[in-house]
Amino acid sequence: MNENILLLISHPDYPKSRINKALAQKAGLLPNVTVRHLDEVQKENHYSIEEEFALLRKASCVVWLFPVHWYNAPPSLRLWQDEVLSPILYGSENFLKGKKVLLACSAGAAEETFSPTGLNRFTAEEMLRPMQMTTNACSMEWQKPFVTFGAATLTDEQISSAAEEFVLLLQKL
Numbered sequence: 001m002n003e004n005i006l007l008l009i010s011h012p013d014y015p016k017s018r019i020n021k022a023l024a025q026k027a028g029l030l031p032n033v034t035v036r037h038l039d040e041v042q043k044e045n046h047y048s049i050e051e052e053f054a055l056l057r058k059a060s061c062v063v064w065l066f067p068v069h070w071y072n073a074p075p076s077l078r079l080w081q082d083e084v085l086s087p088i089l090y091g092s093e094n095f096l097k098g099k100k101v102l103l104a105c106s107a108g109a110a111e112e113t114f115s116p117t118g119l120n121r122f123t124a125e126e127m128l129r130p131m132q133m134t135t136n137a138c139s140m141e142w143q144k145p146f147v148t149f150g151a152a153t154l155t156d157e158q159i160s161s162a163a164e165e166f167v168l169l170l171q172k173l
């Protein structure tokens, strides 16, 4: 519980979210977690670089929480990567170096579809490779992603136990 965690949630329709909302709400109860809604903090479709930098500098661990949309992160996280990560990486000081990064994402499809013989043909780990490469380029410390499958059919009980599991994971980072 020593990490100062910045949890960035990207969800274009947060009011209707079930799993990501449950994870964000539960995680937000931890004293060392700051939850930031990327779809809400933009002004005229852009981020304030000063604000994002200040929060990132304080954090020792960054969590990206999102529903998988077309095998990728939703637009607000992609924009955040373009607008916030790029100036750090190509700037004079990479202050992300050594910070932990954890992806927590939900997929509508069932777990068994993410395999060479399944409908999606590739594993979830393979799907997330571009994000792993992005964080690797930033010299961040990649953590094993927390992936929830079959998001559309999860029961309330499954959602609360996923949220419990997620919080335990954050406490162990």
Ligand SMILES: Cc1cc2nc3c(=O)[nH]c(=O)nc-3n(C[C@H](O)[C@H](O)[C@H](O)COP(=O)(O)O)c2cc1C
Binding pocket: 011, 016, 017, 018, 019, 020, 021, 066, 067, 068, 069, 070, 071, 072, 106, 107, 108, 109, 151, 152
């Ligand atoms: C535009 C769009 C694209 C989606 N693409 C995928 C996808 O590529 N793979 C997948 O498994 N689920 C996909 N889904 C399903 C979402 O991942 C699923 O609805 C979400 O994880 C549920 O999370 P929530 O309860 O927080 O809204 C997509 C949903 C939308 C709206």
